[in-house]
Amino acid sequence: MRAGYTLSGRYRIIRALGEGGMANVYLAHDLILDRDVSVKLLRLDLRDDPNTMRRFQREALAATELVHDNIVQVYDVGEENGMQYLVMEYVKGTDLKAYIKAHFPIPYREVIQIMEQILSAVRLAHEHNIIHRDLKPQNILIDQNRVAKITDFGIAVTLSEHSLTQTNTVLGSVHYLSPEQARGGMATKQSDIYSLGIILYEMLTGTVPFEGETAVSIALKHFQSDVPAVRDTDPRIPQALENVVFKATAKRPQNRYASVADMAADLRTSLSPKRAGEERFTPEADDDGETKVLPLSSLGHLSDATAHAQTTPEPAAAAKASEQSTEETAPKARLSYKQRHPRRRKFMLMGLIILMLLIGAGLGVALFQPRMTNVPNVVGQRQAKAQSTLVATHLKVGEIHKTASAKVKRHRVVRTEPRSGTELQRNSVIDLWISTGPKRYRLGDYQGDSYSSVAAKLEALGFTVHRESVHSTSVPAGRIIQQSVSAGHKVIPKDTAITLTVSTGTQTVTLSDLTDKTKSQAQDYAASHNLNLAFTYAYSSDVAKGKVMRQSPGEGAVVQEGDEITLTMSRGPESDSSETDQFSVKVKIPFDSSATSGSDTEDDDSSSSAASENLVQIYLRDQDHQLSSVYKQMTITNDTTVSLPFTVAHGKSGAYKIVRNGEVIGEDSHVTKN
Structure with a gap:
């Protein structure tokens, strides 16, 4: 969609805001209501896809039902020439993902204020039985007044739309996916609460809890691994606030908050001094009838009881034995006992054998059970010290990986795998990730690109972007003419300010x-x-x-x-024209495309910024001109031929000089009429 196009005779497109997998978003101006709006336009290559069309229409339906200060409002829905579009509120600001990167660490009070706005919006959606299913920081916009607004209800469904929530279909972003969704189960309100817990985790720690090389590996961690404690990253976080994360991200939905309102109420008091001594939240045991393994202590008590039962005679037998006191009657009594109880003696022997086997098995388990240890927290330590700590904890150091980190100093540990606190057998292998410092970004050549898109991209990366506006006859309005840091430079975004010179046309x-x-x-x-x-x-x-x-x-x-x-x-007054010669000379001025902006580059392989125009001055000497003053000044964008007029006395000659970008590229001191 080109700039200047008017959609449905009302919405004039200004510029592109972003592109997505389903639709492209543009900034437009509502000519009737005289306000800026966002226009989400379904991509042309997907307009014949029934599933995409259904998602697009579902977003319009879901969002129009929800009117809330913290939900991006949908103003209009329409179609033009087969193109489906939504007209929405324009939020001037950034998304929560970029906001976290730019402002981390965020004060706890501000984290709670932002989360309360998000929870308020989700609460309204749940009251209308609408589940978002794709809650993530990228779908939460933060305007200039730090007001949060949820957008993108493209995969939201109502609880009655079972046909749109297939059991074996996983939708949403994997970093914020609930365990039941990761298993392919149906999303519920508790699934949104889980995603909100992950968002809260990221706002407190600056990162997501689970990382992996593939989406599948991340999804597996969501229903196999516990969410790491936020206090491991920042011990100053109150236990009550950490408990909100734990309860929202419990593996079993029934252990999470019953509603978003309950989560908001708990979060609201998490910084209260009255909750300073709160214990760490632990979800209820999963008593679902699975087979349990008895501990060794229980086995020992069972063995003692069995041995006691087998070695203690019955009272009747003891009384009878006491009555038999003579040597003559004793053999007879014993013989009659064997004759009368042959099976009991056999069972006692078998019981004794079983008892010995049980005792032997218990001793074997106790003797040969592997000795365990916990992975220590070595994040932030130098590599040598971290290795010593692991060895002292009876663990082995595995592979050493290098990774960029803006939070951890160079040569220090960023993370371990398995993570700290994990219980392992002794001599298990632990891999270390060592920081190489902040990631450097290689700047591109932005000349001729749209300022709005380039500035948004650079600011999201952490750059400080300044704008200088100048008029230009050769560069369209809104396009970049020059950049203060040359293309090819490798810089640290958060430490770099770049000035973009932008054409106003x-x-x-x-x-x-x-x-x-x-x-x-x-x-x-x-x-x-x-x-x-x-x-x-x-x-x-x-x-x-x-x-x-x-x-x-x-x-x-x-x-x-x-x-x-x-x-x-x-x-002046006309004189005898026969005394002068009048003629013209054509001169070709070549365009110099190799001229650069003049900034030095950091790397040999970095590209130069080519000039978009040349400044040319022409000097003449004849009856009417002197070489000391400019006859003509012009800017050229390609090879240009000019005609130079001369008026000289008969038999005399003229002269000219061509200067391009301050350098003389052509001159003739003896120009005569042919």
Whole structure:
């Protein structure tokens, strides 16, 4: 969609704001209500895709049902020439992802204020039985007054739309995906609460809890691994505030907050001194009938009880034995016992064997059970010290990885894998990630690019961007003419300020009356209004020699900056024309495309910034001109041929000199009529 196009006769496109997988977003102006709006236009290559069309229409339906200060408002829905579009509120600011990068660490009170706005918006959606399903910082906009607004309901559904929430379909961004969605289950309100917990985690720590090389590996961590403690990153975070993260991101939905309102209420008091001694939140045990393993202590008690039962005689047998006191009756009694209880003796023997086996198994488990240890927290330590700490904890150091980090100093540990606090067998291998310092970014050549898109991209990376506006006759308005840091430089974004010189386009000039002005006066006027001058000469009895007789265009004409004005200069009263020669010489001025902006580059392989125009001055010497003054000044953007007029005394010669960008590129000191 080009700039200047008017959609449905009402929304004039100004510039592109961003591109997505489903639609492109443009800044436009509502000509009827005289306000800026955002226009989301379905991509042309997807307009025949029924699934995409359904998502696009669902976003319009979901958003129009929700009117809230913290939800981007949808103003209009329409179609033009087969193009589906949404007209939405224009939020001037940035998204929460970029805001976290630019302002981290964010004060806890500000984190809570932003989260309360987000929770308020989600609460309204849930009250309408609308589940967002794709809550993430990229879908939350922060305006200049730090007001949060949720957008992109493209995959939101109502609880009754089962056909749109397939069991085996995973939607949403994997870093913020709930465990039940990662398994392919149906999204619920608790799924949105889980995503909100991950967003809160990122606002407190500056990073997401789970990283991986693939989306699948990250999804697995969401339902296999516990969310790391935020207090490991920042011990100053109150336990009550960390508990909000833990409860919102519990693996089982029933262990999370029952509603967004409950989460908001808990978050609101998390900084209260009354909750200073709060214990760490632990979800309820998962008592779902799974097979349990008895501890060794229970096995020992069972063995003692069994042995006691098997070695203690019954009271009747003991009484009977006490009555038999003579040697004659004892053998008979024993014989009769064997004869009467042969199976009991056999069972006792088998029980004793089983008991011995159980005791042996218990001793084997106790003796050969692997010895365990916990991974220590070595983040921020130098590599050598971290390795010593791991060895002292009976762990082995595995691979050493290098990674850029804006938070951790060079040569210090950024993270470990497995992470700190993980219980492992002794002599397990731990991989280390060592910081190489902040990531350097190689600047591109932005000349000719749109300022708005380049500035937004650089600011999202952490650059400080300044704008300088100048008029230009060769560069369209809104395009970059020059950059203060040359293309190819590798810089640290957060430590770098870059100034972009931006064209405001050409301005119109209403010509003044230049008649009766001297040549130098006319040249001063042209220079102050960015106009080019061309001179012709004629005899005049009415106008003094060296003054302007007439001009073209005339007084009051409206011209653009850079246009050429022709002035006819007086030679004074006419003399014998046979004494002078009048002729013209054509000279070709080549355009120099290799001229650069003049900034040094850091790397040999960095590209230069080529000039978009050349400044040319032409000097003449004849009856009417001197080489010491400029005959004509102009800017060229390609090879240009000019015609130079000469008036010289008969038999005499003229001269000219061409200067391009301050360098003489052509001259002739003996120009005569052929």
